[in-house]
Amino acid sequence: MTRLRGTLVAAAVPLFLISACAANDPAGAADSRPLESASAPAADDLVVRVESFGGFVPAEQNVGRIPAVSIYGDGRLITQGPTTMIYPGKALPNIQEQMLTPEFVQDLVRRGTEAGVRNGADFGSPNIADAPSTRVTVGDQSVSVVALSQAQPNDPRLSAAQRTARTKLAAYVDKLQSLSAAEGVAKPIAYQPSMLASLAHKYVAPQAAEPVMKTWPGAALPGDMLNANIGIGCVESTGAEKDAVLAAAKDATVVTPWKSGGALWSVTFRPLLPEEQGCAALKGVK
Known part of the structure; x- marks a missing residue:
C-alpha cells in the first residue's frame, strides 16, 4: 500500500496530531513518499x-x-x-x-x-x-x-x-x-480485502423471487458460530479460496441459496477491514 508524506504527532488524542494551526488545507490527494515521523500511527491503525x-x-x-x-x-x-x-x-x-x-x-x-x-x-x-x-x-x-x-x-x-x-x-x-x-480527494477504487468473512444462516426461500442455487466454493458452512442464539456462523477465506468465493458471488444476490454440506444457506459477505483479523473481529459487533 502506498504511504503518505507527513507528520502526525501524539497530542490531545494519542497517536494523532491535533494541530493548533488550522490553516492546513484539508483538500488534497496523496503523494507516494513515505511517512517520516516515528510517532506516526501504523498504516492499519x-x-x-x-x-x-x-x-x-x-x-x-x-x-x-x-x-x-x-x-x-x-x-x-x-x-x-x-x-x-x-x-x-x-x-x-x-x-x-x-x-x-x-x-x-x-x-x-x-x-x-x-x-x-x-x-x-x-x-x-x-x-x-x-x-x-x-x-x-x-x-x-x-x-x-x-x-x-x-x-x-x-x-x-x-x-x-x-x-x-x-x-x-x-x-x-x-x-x-x-x-x-470532497474536492481534491482522489477518485475511489474498489476495496480489495486481504480476508473475506462469509456469514451464514439457514436458508429461507423468499416469496417474491426464484433464485438459482449455487455451490459454495469455500470452507464448509456455516463455520464457527458468531452467535448461537441467532444461528449465524462465519467462515474466513484468504488467497485463492477468497478469490474463488468472490468470483462465485459476483453474479449472486442477497437471496441466492448456497449449497454446502448437504444444506442450503443464506450468506452475507463481509470483506474485513484492515484492522479486522478474522471472524473473531465481528463477534463483538452490536
Whole structure:
C-alpha cells in the first residue's frame, strides 16, 4: 500500500496530531513518499470511524454491517459506495477506497474533537423506539448516540445542551460521510480485502423471487458460530479460496441459496477491514 508524506504527532488524542494551526488545507490527494515521523500511527491503525448499530433490522445485517466511514493511519479512506435500488440486491457490497493526505486526516481529527467526540459525552436518549445508534470514533475517543439523525429538534427528553451537542456531532458525521466526493480527494477504487468473512444462516426461500442455487466454493458452512442464539456462523477465506468465493458471488444476490454440506444457506459477505483479523473481529459487533 502506498504511504503518505507527513507528520502526525501524539497530542490531545494519542497517536494523532491535533494541530493548533488550522490553516492546513484539508483538500488534497496523496503523494507516494513515505511517512517520516516515528510517532506516526501504523498504516492499519484506525484514526476516524462512523458506524451504525442496532435498530429494527435483521440480526445478520447488524452482525455484518459495514462502517460507513473508516480512516486509517496511512490515509486510507474506506467507505460504502452507492448501491442500485433493485430487488434482490447484489450479494457483494460496494466498498470503496481512497487516499487522504496527512494534513487532511489531522484536520478531521481536530474537527472531531471540536464536535464533541470524547468518552462519556452526554447526547441523551430521545423518545424514539427501534432507532439505530451512531458510533463515532476519533483516535481513542468514542461516542454512541441513539437516533442521531432521527430525533426531532424539540424532543422533550433532550435538554438544550444535548440538542446542541447532537447538532454539532451530526454536522461532523455529515462531513465524514461526504468525504468520498470532497474536492481534491482522489477518485475511489474498489476495496480489495486481504480476508473475506462469509456469514451464514439457514436458508429461507423468499416469496417474491426464484433464485438459482449455487455451490459454495469455500470452507464448509456455516463455520464457527458468531452467535448461537441467532444461528449465524462465519467462515474466513484468504488467497485463492477468497478469490474463488468472490468470483462465485459476483453474479449472486442477497437471496441466492448456497449449497454446502448437504444444506442450503443464506450468506452475507463481509470483506474485513484492515484492522479486522478474522471472524473473531465481528463477534463483538452490536
